[in-house]
Amino acid sequence: MRTWVVIASTDRAESVRRTLRTRGLLRKDLRATRSGKEVAFPVRSAPQPSLEETRIEEREVAGQSRPARTYRELLHLPPNQQALLPRAFDVLGELVLVRLPPELRPHATEIGAALLAFVPGARRVGWDSGVHGEARLRGLTPLAGSGPWRTLHRENGLEFLVDPEVAYFSPRLAREHARVSAQVGRGETVWDLCCGIGPFTLTIARRGVASRLLAVDANPAAIALLRENAMRLGVAARIEVRNESLDKFLPAAGSVDRVILNLPHEGIKYLPSVSAAVASGGTVHYYEVTPRTDHSMRGTALVGQLASPTEWTCVEARRVHPYSPQADVMAFTFHRR
């Protein structure tokens, strides 16, 4: 690999290395090499001003000394910006979605290229500016790679067709999809409200124990993907699908054994009517963004929002994933006597 190197005598090498690192010029993906009484440091560009008692040359050096452990090792931003690089990112099939602070906007393309190089099998990288609007769609800005946002994502042994441009999907819910599915008992009726592309429904359908499985979402693109996924997985006959708002669905819905209500910011307004529809012995899985300071009390407070509160107990409150520095997405399970 051809690169610029800064060459220093061995007695100056440590101080030169420190200066190059502080200025964000040192290439971490290539190893410094020693020859005789000199050390050559691979750099991204020539130091300005140049360093005393060093010289710079372009030369061929051996490739990566070891695979990068994080995508951040592939980047050499000025130190104050390097420190802002997020540790986490989402992998959705062949897509990599990353949330960046606004200060990193000038480096967004470089960051995209580093993620594309780092994540095995990545085809396209997008800047994820969070979910918005009723359909909870992600703001996506292409950073690197090519092709459509539509991709095949694997979780819990199932392959889902997802398209974050038109329908919500989060790989951070994989454990929830499996956990809730495992609790469905034989012969139960189940509603998956705000089902998106249907990961809860499809995971439950694969088990084949529910007597009736009904999935509802207001976004037609999400419902279209759910239908396509159900066909691909061979479970379409086990699922009823409704493309409508809960405002229309709930008043005429009848009775059910288990409900999944995953609309973390607004689901609260449907909780009374959802709980009224649940039969004795039934269960509600309710998702919410909860401030960290309220974790311990929130389950009991929510029971007060359910229809006939004295018949309900909060049997579980679990943290699903962090939402912000102060709040988490939480899963609450309520059981009706």
Ligand SMILES: C[S@@+](CC[C@H](N)C(=O)[O-])C[C@H]1O[C@@H](n2cnc3c(N)ncnc32)[C@H](O)[C@@H]1O
């Ligand atoms: C957080 S996503 C949940 C996705 C899904 N449960 C999952 O695990 O991937 C919320 C979904 O609720 C749908 N939605 C929002 N408001 C709705 C409403 N009033 N009635 C029905 N669906 C709604 C959105 O279209 C979106 O697909």
